[in-house]
Amino acid sequence: MLMLRVRFHGRGGQGAKVASRVLGTAAFLEGYYAQDFPLYGAERRGAPIAAFTRIADEPIMERGVISEPDVVIVMDKTLLRDHQAKPLSGLKKGGVIFINTPQSPEEARAEYTIAGQIITLDLTKICLDILQRTVISSLAGAVAAKIVGLSEASLKAAVEKVISEIVTDSVILEKNIEAALYCFHAIPAVELKTTEAVQMESRVFTMPFEPAAISSPALNTTGTTVLRKTGNWRVFRPVWDYDACNKCQICVARCPEGCILVNEEGFPYVDYENCKGCLICVEECPAKTLGKEREVHAKADSEEVIG
């Protein structure tokens, strides 16, 4: 019996849900039983989300999140150090990790101390080149299709079907297919050596009574969201050129997050830990002294060992 579980990790707006649908559709078109499902919290664009695809040659008797995937597709490598997303958790022995990064597998392995098979490809660059945008749903779906061993024809049909349900513009559809097929061919054929999932043993806990002072959903703290480190959401980061900056403070006033501060000399600087990379500051700078750079280094928000 074949049963493959693929977990996609992306950021809201990157297309993890659609990627899981491309894969699910491709498997379905190839004659398998398939199931796909997204899970997102309150967060919107930029926040970590996960999506899941199950592929089997028998009816699927599972639902909900995949806690022990055979394949993990990391659509944004900053997620590797995100303590909410934890993209590598539960990955089965012999499973495959795909990471969207310009790094080689060896570089990624060294940086994140990951065990297991790693495949890398810079999907964001490919997407920017072909589609001039950073929504990499079709590309990630294509990568997953290749890893699980689906055919090019199924993938192409799946991208056509799924993307045409979302966009009406035929040019965008064609470019999605082009980008997907490019990625499909750029990924080497791999062998999945995972075994059937081993359910972790969990013990049922008898919850004790706690008085309402403790157990009401109220917070007795303030300003704690800063701990969440939304800086990981960025695709591009704002960068200041102090030689040209006239200290007008417009960028400070325009930042929705309130994370542009002013230093002792009156120059603005940003809290990169939490800047979401909306780039309103870049757009609004009257002196055009702000530039943007693509994020290529994940921002560590903890020293946790990954993998």
Added chain:
Amino acid sequence: MGIERIKSIKDLPPEENVFSGTPACAGCGALLSLRLTLKALGRKIVIVNAAGCFTLLTIYPYTPFANSWLYTAMASAPAGAQGVRDALDILLEKGRLDPEEDLKVVVLTGDGAAYDIGLASTSGAIYRNLDFYYLCYDNEAYGNTGFQRSGATPFGSGTGTTPPGSVRPTGTELPKKDLFEIWRSHKPPYLATISPAYPVDLINKFKKAEQYKGPKLFIALSPCPPGWATDPSYTVKLAKLAVGTGVWALKEAVYGEVSHTIVPKKFKPVEEYLKEQGRFAHLFKPVRQEETLKKMQEMVDDYWKRHQLLL
């Protein structure tokens, strides 16, 4: 009147009262409206939040606020504000709360609650002359559920429930409700429209409102990058265009007397504002909807002619 008005962006109160790290979308115009509003109101406030996007700013165990906050349902934030205000007054009167501990009560609501489901409880609170601030972050649709038509959605906008199709190409066929006028008919002491792109105007309006006891309304037209289908970096640019084209009139009303606080010297064509946004893309492609665009310009012109600010 002895109100200290600020003159430039450099005069904005430096204190940040809503912290970063919220789950709001990157480039959220409503968050910018809120951030500026809380600069004006300070920390001695309690926010009563109608269910909407901003219910999700506080997610256990995190809050972005330096002040107190209470969740209510979508329909009844003004009633929650009534309960909180009355309770604070009772505690003050009975000597159970130090006057130093008193708080301003602020309703925080999206347009869905403000224009539609919460209108009855809002009307009740204004009628009862409740002493409270009311901030509506108006992104012109039910943003929290994706982007469906609300009473605040403008004519011509595509939304999840008014999708432009081959038979009905316009998208939303009804004009936006006039919440300002709905409020004004109740004759509260202070009403204003604000914009996150005009922080000086925004702060000064709150400063002015402070002297009035009773309901004080602020409607902030707040660009929503995912719903409006715009780049997050365009949020302020769009908020400025809304004002510059005359689509969003910045005004106030003191006991019903309306005055415009910022009037463009020369109005830009409405199209400049529309063409930047995915929610209006169907008006330009595949076929340019000339009649609809003309009507949208006329609706704006009519407004300014009625106020004798466009001759």
Added chain:
Amino acid sequence: MKKEMLTGNAAAAWGVRLAEVDYIPAFPVTPQTEIIETLARWIADGDMASRFVTMDSEHSMITAAGAASATGVRAFTATSSQGLLYGFEMLYAVAGWRVPLVMVNVSRGLSAPITLETDHNDVLAARDSGFLQIHCETCQEVLDSILMAYRLVEDERVLLPIIVNMDGFYLSFTREPVEVPNLERVRNFLPPYQPKHAFFKASQPMAQSVTALGGSLYSYFKYQMHLGSQKALEVYKEVCVEFEKEFGRHYDTIEGYMLDDADYVLVMTNSFSTLGKAAVKRARARGIKAGLLRLRLLRPFPAENIQRALTGKRAVAVIDQNISVGKGGILHSDVASCLCNEKQRPLLFSFIGGLGGKNISPGEFEFIFTELIKAVAGEAVEPSQLLYTEEEWQEMVRLKRIAGKE
């Protein structure tokens, strides 16, 4: 202490007055309106130092009451029927806020069709919300239960809102002698509310009722509400003892009437329990070992007490003055659930009676006892039955004819 002739509504108002409630947001609805009118009158005359606000709906009213409670004052509100359902969403919200709001519900059948008289579908619809529920049989009990309710839910081990229920018309508008306690004694029994867990003040900002995403968080908060409600069973016992000490009246979670040696038992709630008691007395006169169990505290559900009271009985009839459409009696299920594992469990019958205030006549009670006795003698237990008389059916036939339903 002197007794006075008071309606249930007036008794409720007295309970609120004696509890020195700070805040009363209100909205009129028959048959509850008299409560808020009485309170408004006392406040206007300076007899009560409370703040009264007429709101724009029950939804707003419950929101305001809960929000005031969350700010730290003692709040009260009252509703009925459609009003309770209009504010229904807020029942769950206010319970989730963990605030000790006391609300009176004056039971009335739900529309459609519109009706005015009592049954319990309104209050039982709220049974899963987190509000505790006390159901009253007499006007005295209404007054006393309001005082007990504040003491119970303001206890920091509980901190959940509560509904005190009385029947529309049959209690709300019915006058009978009620002893109005002395304020000083009430103060001995009920200390002022001093919240330590929910308040708003400048020096200690608090975000109340924040979003809880993810099943394990949500499960924690929900289950803690349940544990808090269960804890109320223990606290209730203490409150009962204290109440009896001060006022001499005792109210257990359940009340047995001629129950100890009974073989055939009626299970009832609210004002019609009085009719049930009379029926038991008549049955005893005929030599039937009848008894009655009245359920008073419905949430938390006093399962153990009910179990103890009914185990070993020969047959039990739950008379539900409500109908879960498509299922039958609501309380029948609850009672069945606490008996099903008992070896000496009685035969359990379900009767639906008194919907929309329909009388339950002596003949109908007699029919019930006959059914119980037949089943104990070996006949099958009939499925859920409606208490409805031949005469009532004949009248219905006549009315249908006028309505053109031939």
